[in-house]
Amino acid sequence: MIDVTLLTPELEPAWDEWVARRTDLPIYYTLPFRNVLRRIMGGGDEYRAAVTERGEIAGILPLFAAAGPLGTLVNSLPFYGSHGGIVSESDQARDALLAAYHDRIGEPDVIASTVIGNPFADGDPLAGVRADVYDARVAQFTPLETAVASPDPEDVLLQSFHQKTRNLVRKGARQGFSLAEENDAWPLLQAMHEEAMQAVGRTPKPASFYSAIASVLGAGTDYRIYVARDGGRPVAALLNLYYGAFVEYTMPVIVPSDRERQPLSFMILHAMAEAARAGYRTWNWGGTWLTQDGLYQFKRRWNTFEREYRYAIAVNDDRILTTPPSELAQAYPYSFVYPYHLLPQS
Numbered sequence: 001m002i003d004v005t006l007l008t009p010e011l012e013p014a015w016d017e018w019v020a021r022r023t024d025l026p027i028y029y030t031l032p033f034r035n036v037l038r039r040i041m042g043g044g045d046e047y048r049a050a051v052t053e054r055g056e057i058a059g060i061l062p063l064f065a066a067a068g069p070l071g072t073l074v075n076s077l078p079f080y081g082s083h084g085g086i087v088s089e090s091d092q093a094r095d096a097l098l099a100a101y102h103d104r105i106g107e108p109d110v111i112a113s114t115v116i117g118n119p120f121a122d123g124d125p126l127a128g129v130r131a132d133v134y135d136a137r138v139a140q141f142t143p144l145e146t147a148v149a150s151p152d153p154e155d156v157l158l159q160s161f162h163q164k165t166r167n168l169v170r171k172g173a174r175q176g177f178s179l180a181e182e183n184d185a186w187p188l189l190q191a192m193h194e195e196a197m198q199a200v201g202r203t204p205k206p207a208s209f210y211s212a213i214a215s216v217l218g219a220g221t222d223y224r225i226y227v228a229r230d231g232g233r234p235v236a237a238l239l240n241l242y243y244g245a246f247v248e249y250t251m252p253v254i255v256p257s258d259r260e261r262q263p264l265s266f267m268i269l270h271a272m273a274e275a276a277r278a279g280y281r282t283w284n285w286g287g288t289w290l291t292q293d294g295l296y297q298f299k300r301r302w303n304t305f306e307r308e309y310r311y312a313i314a315v316n317d318d319r320i321l322t323t324p325p326s327e328l329a330q331a332y333p334y335s336f337v338y339p340y341h342l343l344p345q346s
Contacts, residue, residue, distance in 0.1 A: 002058060002092050004100040007047035011057070015049060018057045020244070024120045026284060027243035028082045029062060032216055037064060037079055039212035040334060046074075048100055050093040059088030061097045063104070068331040070319055074105055074113035078335040080205075081137065081287050083118045083309075085125045098128050105130065111317035114336040119309040120246075120282075131312035135339040137287035138296065140304040144247075144283055147276035154273040162301035165265065172266025177235065179270050182227045183219035186210045189237050192253035199256070203329075217241070223250075226271050228263040236263040238271060245281040247271075268302070313338060 050059035076084030119139035147153035
């Protein structure tokens with residue numbers, strides 16, 4: 001017998017322990033990351049656990065619900081492609097969680113829902129999930145296993161990269177940049193990110209993103225900020241998140257005028273090698289849209305493997321299909337509503 005229950009404070013230690021036993025789950029399934037999302041989204045978490053008769057967790061489903069002018073939007077998970085979906089130990093637990101998900105998204109207040117599949121899961125993570133339309137991404141990741149066991153992880157990694165990437169890393173190494181882990185460099189990271197987003201007309205991540213990570217996650221354990229400097233002048237920075245076997249390449253920033261000098265490439269190799277020394281086995285570059293050819297090629301040359309994964313989107317309210325993306329983004333910030341390229345443009 002399996003019951004599905006909303007996650008309670010009493011069940012949270014069991015959730016943490018269950019997630020920690022898995023080898024296929026990045027940080028997005030953890031409760032500390034839920035707490036980061038709570039601060040960004042202003043609440044709305046509706047995490048569900050499949051519990052056996054003995055009170056043991058047999059499966060999990062992280063969910064967030066966001067209220068807006070059209071109704072409620074459900075994501076597993078929100079905020080820039082955070083992976084979610086059902087993870088279970090048995091078909092019985094999965095079926096129970098799937099039924100609970102379908103019950104939730106069938107409620108009158110729900111206008112749409114999205115489940116973002118975990119590309120590191122075995123099988124089809126979206127099997128049985130209701131979908132009226134799918135959206136696709138490519139997950140790209142660099143395995144660190146051979147470097148973990150090496151006394152010289154920098155060289156092992158460097159030799160695995162494409163020749164063009166090796167040349168970029170070596171060019172950066174010749175520039176005389178200093179590299180340091182500066183886990184209090186949030187103002188610098190935010191300022192560089194906002195400047196870069198404004199230059200290309202895109203919306204930057206909110207201030208709550210930085211404050212949430214700094215206050216919820218552990219510096220030097222759950223996150224690290226690397227900074228490259230030319231003398232005392234910062235020229236690039238990189239925020240990574242860490243959990244289990246995974247390093248999440250989360251926010252790279254660079255001074256545009258220094259891009260050709262390759263401080264970021266130099267810094268990425270350094271961060272990869274440090275991760276390998278610490279025993280991390282997968283450097284996750286994150287999802288790439290199928291249309292992002294330049295970004296795809298950049299990541300590919302770092303000895304990446306790749307898997308396509310999908311967003312399963314269910315729609316209950318056809319008003320979504322006639323609403324311009326700009327209006328949906330304003331109404332439901334940081335949640336996935338519908339593939340914007342399929343909607344009328346404002």
